[in-house]
Amino acid sequence: MSSSLPSFEPRGRRPKRLVSPTSIMIYSVLLVAAIYYLIPLYVMVMTSLKGMPEIRLGNIFSPPVEVTFQPWATAWNSACTGLYCEGIKVGFFNSIKILIPSVIFSIIIASVNGYALSNWRFKGSELFFTALIFGAFIPYQVMLYPLVIITRNLGIFGTLTGVIVIHTIFGMPILTLLFRNYFVSLPPELFKAARVDGAGFWRIFLQIMLPMSLPIFVVAVILQVTGIWNDFLFGVIFAGTKNFPMTVQLNNIVNSTQGVKEYNVNMAATILTGAVPLLVYFFSGKYFVRGIAAGAVKG
Amino acid sequence: MSVSRRPFAPLRNLNAKVAAVPMIVTVLVVFVGCTLWTVVYSFTSSRSLPTLDFVGVDQYVRLFRTSRWTVSLKNLAIFGILSLTFSLVLGFILAALMDQKIRFENTFRTIFLYPHALSFIVTGLVWQWILTPTYGVQKVVRDLGFETFNFPVLTDGRYTIYAIVIAGLWQGTGLVMALMLAGLRNIDDEIWKAARVDGIPAWRTYLFIVIPMMRPVFITTLVIICATIVKVYDLVVALTNGGPGISSEVPAKYVYDFMFSRGNLAQGLAASTIMLTTVLIILVPWALLEFRPENRRGASK
Numbered sequence: 001m002s003s004s005l006p007s008f009e010p011r012g013r014r015p016k017r018l019v020s021p022t023s024i025m026i027y028s029v030l031l032v033a034a035i036y037y038l039i040p041l042y043v044m045v046m047t048s049l050k051g052m053p054e055i056r057l058g059n060i061f062s063p064p065v066e067v068t069f070q071p072w073a074t075a076w077n078s079a080c081t082g083l084y085c086e087g088i089k090v091g092f093f094n095s096i097k098i099l100i101p102s103v104i105f106s107i108i109i110a111s112v113n114g115y116a117l118s119n120w121r122f123k124g125s126e127l128f129f130t131a132l133i134f135g136a137f138i139p140y141q142v143m144l145y146p147l148v149i150i151t152r153n154l155g156i157f158g159t160l161t162g163v164i165v166i167h168t169i170f171g172m173p174i175l176t177l178l179f180r181n182y183f184v185s186l187p188p189e190l191f192k193a194a195r196v197d198g199a200g201f202w203r204i205f206l207q208i209m210l211p212m213s214l215p216i217f218v219v220a221v222i223l224q225v226t227g228i229w230n231d232f233l234f235g236v237i238f239a240g241t242k243n244f245p246m247t248v249q250l251n252n253i254v255n256s257t258q259g260v261k262e263y264n265v266n267m268a269a270t271i272l273t274g275a276v277p278l279l280v281y282f283f284s285g286k287y288f289v290r291g292i293a294a295g296a297v298k299g
Numbered sequence: 300m301s302v303s304r305r306p307f308a309p310l311r312n313l314n315a316k317v318a319a320v321p322m323i324v325t326v327l328v329v330f331v332g333c334t335l336w337t338v339v340y341s342f343t344s345s346r347s348l349p350t351l352d353f354v355g356v357d358q359y360v361r362l363f364r365t366s367r368w369t370v371s372l373k374n375l376a377i378f379g380i381l382s383l384t385f386s387l388v389l390g391f392i393l394a395a396l397m398d399q400k401i402r403f404e405n406t407f408r409t410i411f412l413y414p415h416a417l418s419f420i421v422t423g424l425v426w427q428w429i430l431t432p433t434y435g436v437q438k439v440v441r442d443l444g445f446e447t448f449n450f451p452v453l454t455d456g457r458y459t460i461y462a463i464v465i466a467g468l469w470q471g472t473g474l475v476m477a478l479m480l481a482g483l484r485n486i487d488d489e490i491w492k493a494a495r496v497d498g499i500p501a502w503r504t505y506l507f508i509v510i511p512m513m514r515p516v517f518i519t520t521l522v523i524i525c526a527t528i529v530k531v532y533d534l535v536v537a538l539t540n541g542g543p544g545i546s547s548e549v550p551a552k553y554v555y556d557f558m559f560s561r562g563n564l565a566q567g568l569a570a571s572t573i574m575l576t577t578v579l580i581i582l583v584p585w586a587l588l589e590f591r592p593e594n595r596r597g598a599s600k
Binding site: 023026027029030033034036037038039040041043044047055056059060061109112113115116117120121122125128129131132134135137138139140141142143144145146147149150168169172176200201202226229230231232233237247250251254255263266267270273274277278280281282285288289292293 | 312314315316318319321322323325326328329330331332333334336337340349392393396397399401405407408409410411412413414415416417418419420421422424425426427428429434435438439442469473474477478481522526529530532533536537540550551554555558559564567568570571572574575578582586
C-alpha cells in the first residue's frame with residue numbers, strides 16, 4: 001500500500017522489459033522533451049566557447065572548432081554595461097551583498113513568525129496569516145510606488161538596506177507558510193512537555209524547535225537563494241545604480257545598444273549569472289522540489 | 300490541528316505578538332496600505348509626483364484609449380491562454396509518462412525542472428540568441444537546404460509574443476510537471492488495479508477517473524500559473540524589451556515605464572489597479588472554493 005503523502009519516489013515493481021512498443025514510445029517522447037530542454041544550455045555553453053569569427057560563419061548548434069575561454073574572461077572582467085566596462089563581476093559581488101543578509105533576515109523573521117503562528121496563536125493571528133498569504137498574489141507593480149515613497153522617507157531607497165528590506169517583506173508569505181506548516185506537523189506533545197517544564201516562547205524555539213527543523217531551514221535557504229538571486233524588478237528599482245544585482249547588469253550588458261554585439265561574451269555572462277541557482281539546484285535536488293511544492297501546499 | 304489553546308491573558312502571549320510584528324506590519328502597511336494608496340492615487344492627475352487632485356476615471360479612460368495598453372492586454376491574453384493550455388497539457392503528459400515506473404526518472408526530472416531554477420532574464424537572453432534570425436534557428440534550417448524557411452518570431456511584430464510564449468513554456472512546464480507528478484503519486488494504486496480489472500484502457504482511466512480526482516492539484520497549479528502570468532515582466536524585458544515597436548508589450552512593463560521612466564505616475568497606477576483587478580477575478584472564486592472545507596469535501600465525493 002502506498003502512503004497518502006506526496007512523494008516523488010517511484011513505487012511498485014521494477015520495470016520488467018525495457019523493449020516493448022509502449023516503453024519505446026514513452027522513452028522516445030521523454031528523450032525528445034529532454035533534448036528540447038537541454039538545447040538552450042548546450043547552445044549557451046557552445047557559443048561561449050567560440051570566437052566571434054566562428055560564430056559569424058557557423059551555426060549555433062555546432063560545437064566550437066577552436067575552444068577559447070577568452071569570452072568568459074571578458075564577460076567576467078571587462079564587459080560593458082553602457083555605463084562602465086568592469087564586467088559582470090561587479091554584479092556578482094553586488095548580488096552576493098544583497099543575497100546573504102536578505103536570506104538571513106527573511107528566514108529569521110519568517111521562522112519565528114511561523115513558530116508563533118503554530119504554537120502560540122493569539123486572537124487575530126490566523127486572520128493576519130490568511131491576509132499574508134493572499135498578499136502574495138497581489139502583483140508587485142501595485143505596491144511598488146508606495147514602497148518607493150516609504151523607503152525614500154526612511155532614507156533607504158537606492159541602498160543595499162532598501163533592497164534587503166524589500167526582499168524580506170516579499171519573502172515573508174511563502175516562508176511563513178513553509179515554517180508554520182512544518183511546526184504544525186511536529187508532535188504537539190513536545191511543545192506541551194516543554195511548557196509543563198516551564199520553558200517559555202524563546203527557549204522552546206531555540207532549544208526544541210530549531211534543532212528539529214534543519215530540513216525545513218535547508219528548503220527555505222534554497223528557496224530564498226534562488227529567488228533573490230534571480231530577482232530583477234526589486235534590484236533595478238530599490239538597490240540603486242551602484243548596487244545593481246547580477247541579473248540587472250547582465251541585461252544591461254546584453255541589451256545595451258552601443259557597440260558590436262559580442263554574442264560569445266553575452267552567453268558567457270548569461271551562464272555565469274545562471275550558474276549560482278543552477279549549482280544550488282543540482283546539488284540540492286529533493287530539497288529544491290520540496291521548496292517549489294511548498295508553494296502549492298495549502299495551509 | 301492540535302494546538303494548545305489556553306486562556307492566556309493578552310499580555311502573557313506577548314512574545315508571540317512581538318514575533319508577529321513584522322507580519323502584521325507587512326500586511327497592514329504593504330499589502331493593505333500600499334494597495335489602497337495605489338487605488339486612490341489612480342484616480343488623480345499625478346504626473347511625476349503624487350498629488351491628490353482627483354480627476355475621476357480619466358486615467359482609466361485614457362488608459363484604454365492608449366494603443367500600447369490595449370496591445371499589452373491583448374498580448375497578455377495570448378500569452379496567458381497559450382502558456383496555460385500548453386503548460387498544463389504538456390506538464391500533465393510528461394508527468395503521466397514519468398509515472399510509468401520508468402528508469403532514469405531522477406535524470407529526466409532534473410532536466411525538465413532545471414530551467415525553473417534560472418532567472419527570467421537568463422531565459423529571455425538565451426532564447427533571444429536561439430531565435431536571432433541571422434544566426435539562430437532560422438539560419439540553421441536554411442543552411443540545411445530549406446532556403447525559404449522563415450521563423451521571424453523576433454523581428455516580425457505579429458509573432459513576437461509567441462517567442463515569449465516559447466521561452467516561458469521552456470521555463471515553466473517543468474514546475475507543472477513536478478506538481479502533476481506529485482498529484483499522480485497521490486492517486487491510490489487500487490484505483491488503477493480496479494480500472495485494469497474492469498478492462499478500461501489507460502487513456503480513459505486518466506481522462507475520466509484520474510484527472511477528475513486530481514481536481515485540487517489542477518486548481519492550485521492553475522492559480523499559481525495565472526499569478527505568474529499576470530506578473531510577466533523580466534522575461535519580456537530580456538527577450539524583446541517590448542519590441543519591435545510596441546508589439547510585445549505587457550501590462551507589467553507598461554506600469555513600470557509610466558511610473559519610473561515616463562513620469563506619468565497616475566497612468567501607471569491606473570494600469571496596476573487593472574492588473575490587481577485581473578488577479579482578483581482569478582483569485583476570489585478560487586478562494587471561495589478552496590477555503591470552505593465542507594463544500595470542497597462534498598463536491599469531491
